[in-house]
Each structure stands twice: as structure tokens, then as C-alpha cells.
């Protein structure tokens with residue numbers, strides 16, 4: 439009995455760590471039994487991440503550990519070691535790290551899950567990781583260990599199907615749209631389709647072995663949704679499919695909410711909005727939909743709360759935002775004769791009606807702003823991270839309030 443972890447076997451354009459694990463599981467020695475594998479998303483800003491930034495792990499049961507280790511050694515040398523140093527063809531400008539695969543074996547699963555939380559919440563180094571019984575390779579061992587250590591306290595499921603090898607170089611994928619529409623209406627599946635554009639969210643866009651990955655709240659629903667999609671006549675042939683337990687939609691990457699007071703709001707290019715607060719700069723990105731709109735409607739003095747990631751000290755990338763208390767808006771009084779808004783005559787000079795020239799002493803009136811306090815907002819489904827838990831899954835849509843809706 440033990441745990442196998444695997445990471446960093448893909449480049450931006452080729453391969454997929456889930457498929458590597460599938461091939462390994464298909465070729466296991468006969469007496470070895472595999473449990474449901476895990477797919478663990480890691481810190482989205484990891485410097486040496488490859489494409490999906492996901493690692494995989496699986497519990498293996500055998501009476502002959504030595505034979506299993508010999509098999510793993512051979513599999514490593516034959517299939518994984520040759521991937522080292524690979525860089526995919528990319529149209530993106532993002533700097534890529536060469537593939538540096540890692541594989542680990544733990545005779546027993548470490549009790550302490552803190553390394554897992556570190557790897558989803560910040561940059562970690564291999565020195566901080568628990569020591570595996572055996573390990574192969576380099577940087578990839580970090581994710582591989584994190585996937586083994588993942589405590590599975592909050593699980594969702596994903597059925598991943600791989601396409602025929604002749605199709606891997608193609609970005610086009612055929613998945614029956616009509617069947618996907620049906621699958622997406624099942625409340626137990628999530629993030630299958632963008633409700634605004636009706637665009638599919640289950641297929642990656644690049645060249646890789648994955649045909650689709652369909653996410654669900656239960657193992658049974660992931661499995662049946664995967665089978666339904668794969669067997670639809672308009673879906674292209676697949677060479678395998680597996681259901682993974684995942685940390686997707688767990689919010690494990692987020693620490694507790696931060697509350698602060700708004701100092702200034704600045705709209706940057708494409709609508710990305712910088713909120714300068716008493717606790718540093720908070721960014722609402724252009725694609726973040728309601729998060730960006732709420733950010734743009736804030737006034738200095740507003741009290742706000744947010745969950746997000748801090749890839750650099752003092753800069754929060756907002757993932758969930760809430761206005762806790764809105765400062766009232768200060769306006770000039772209206773003229774008692776003709777109801778026009780009075781205008782200031784200058785500091786200490788009082789106010790005057792622009793129409794009838796009626797005067798009165800300098801004054802402001804406070805009016806409440808038409809803005810909902812204590813509502814939380816999140817980015818639209820196609821702009822959310824794999825790790826992001828939908829607000830609808832929280833009691834009263836309030837992520838400060840733990841537990842499931």
C-alpha cells in the first residue's frame with residue numbers, strides 16, 4: 439500500500455499529466471490495484487508551472503512493493519525522463535519553463551496536510567516538502583508531493599477523456615454540442631458551459647491529448663456525464679476516460695477575507711480597476727465582470743472586503759469582492775423655490791441657485807447610494823480559476839460564512 443504522485447510531464451503544447459498517469463495505470467503489474475486518482479490544482483502563479491498547473495496522485499495497493507518500485511523505475515526511465523527539458527511550441531508570449539518531470543512514492547501518506555495548503559497558497563521550494571520513500575526527477579516532485587498530501591477535505595470530480603493520438607496536434611475537437619447542452623442543465627455538473635455565450639468550457643483550446651473534462655459535485659455524476667458525452671454520435675472517438683477526485687472549486691488557494699477602506703479608484707487599460715486601500719492595492723481585472731463593475735462604483739471611504747491572491751507583496755488580485763459599508767454621497771441642497779440643485783459660490787461663499795439666483799449658506803446633504811451592501815460578487819464562469827468555489831455553493835452566497843449551501 440502506498441501513494442504515487444506525478445507532476446510536470448507536459449509542455450504548453452504537448453502532453454498532459456492526467457494522460458501520463460492514465461498510461462501508467464493501464465500498464466501496472468497485474469497484482470497492483472489502483473484507487474480513484476486525484477487531480478490537484480496548485481498555486482496559479484508558480485514560477486515554473488507548465489500549462490494546467492495540475493498534479494496527479496493515486497493510491498496503489500500491492501503485496502510486492504519491490505516489484506512495483508521496479509516497474510515505476512522502468513516507467514520513469516522509458517516514458518518520463520525523456521520529457522525533461524522539453525518546451526512546447528507556443529503562440530503565447532508567456533515565458534515557459536522547460537518540463538522538469540517529477541514522480542514520488544510514499545509508503546505511507548504523510549499526516550500533515552500543511553504542505554498541500556502551502557503549495558496552493560504560495561510559492562514553495564522542494565526543501566519544505568515531506569520526504570518521499572522514493573523520488574525521481576526534479577521540480578515536478580513539488581506538485582507530485584502536494585497531490586499525495588492533499589487531505590481531500592473538499593472534493594469535486596472530473597471525468598477526463600483523451601482523444602486518439604492522430605488528433606493531438608489539432609486544436610479542433612468534436613464534442614456533441616447538443617449532448618453537452620443536456621449535461622450542462624444537470625445541477626450536479628458545473629462549469630460545463632458559459633451561460634452567457636453558450637460556449638463550451640469542457641475542452642482545452644490547445645494541442646494536447648485531452649478531448650474534454652466534465653466537472654461534477656459527485657463521482658457518479660462525473661462518471662455518467664463523461665459516458666454520455668463520450669458515447670454521443672457527434673463526439674469523436676476516445677482512447678480512454680477516467681474520473682478524478684479534484685480540489686477544483688474548493689477555494690483552498692484563498693486565505694481569509696481582508697477588510698479595508700477605499701482611498702482611491704483608478705481605471706486602467708481595458709477596464710482593469712485598481713482600488714487603493716489602506717491595505718495596499720487591490721486589482722479587479724478587465725475580464726472579472728461584476729467584480730470590476732463593483733470596483734468601479736466604489737467611492738473613497740467605502741469599507742470593502744475581498745478574497746484574492748497576493749502574487750507580490752501588497753498587491754491583491756481580487757477573486758471575490760463585497761461592499762460592507764457605503765459612504766453616503768454628499769450633494770448640494772436643492773433650491774427651495776425652483777428645486778434646481780444649488781451651486782457653490784466658492785469656499786465659504788455659500789451656494790446659489792443657477793436659475794433664480796436664490797442664495798443660502800454653504801451646505802452639503804448626505805444621500806444614501808443606490809448600491810447593495812454585503813452582496814458578494816465573483817467573475818463570470820469563463821474567467822474563474824479552476825480552484826474558485828462558486829458563490830452559490832456558500833450559505834447565503836457569503837464566503838465568510840463557511841459550510842455548504
Ligand SMILES: [Zn+2]
Pocket residue numbers: 773774775776777778791792793794795796
Ligand atoms: Zn431657484
